[in-house]
Amino acid sequence: MLKKSHLLCLCFSSTLLSGVAIAQNAVIVNGKAIPKTQLDKLVQKSGQPDNPQVRDQAREMLVTRELIIQEADKRGVIQKESVREQLEQSRVGVLVAAVFEDYVEKEGVTEAELKATYESMKSQYSGKEYHVEHILVEKESDAKAIIAQIKSGGNFEDIAKAKSKDPGSAPNGGDLGYVNEKSLVPEFSKAMVQLKNGQVSD
Incomplete structure (x- = not known):
């Protein structure tokens, strides 16, 4: 970049x-x-x-x-694995939208189906949102070392940029933005909802 x-x-x-x-x-x-x-x-x-x-x-x-x-x-950036993966994701996204559009055009969508889809999305995205940051590492020992570093005064954002393995959030200091607890894996959500504002999990 x-x-x-x-x-x-x-x-x-x-x-x-x-x-x-x-x-x-x-x-x-x-x-x-x-x-x-x-x-x-x-x-x-x-x-x-x-x-x-x-x-x-x-x-x-x-x-x-x-x-x-x-x-x-x-x-040679097209040969990079990360770029190829993003291109493939974009391709799949376009195909999904095209298939949906073709289905609606040829098969039609009933009001009941639209309502069911709406209710499903509503239940998924309704409720409280959390502004959360995280640092992704491979080993538990790495996580414990980082926790100790933060507790001794280390800056969370700087550490995330240097050590997080998440390519999406690391450049932003581990910032995941606002997320709903239902959109995350249960283990992450459970730890997240128990934290107070500004607190770092153990």
């Missing part, structure tokens, strides 16, 4: 096509052609009137996307 103080400079060369090629491609970015059909779809999805200014903005967006993809490939 880039620090705020760093700037990522992407150098590129784009060549607008002429003649017959214009009918097929909107722009070429470092040798990679972007089909005109992608530009047409992007303009259509924008909901704005189709005019040269809107097309220029859409073309810039397509170029930026392609540059990011090329830079990611160049740096």
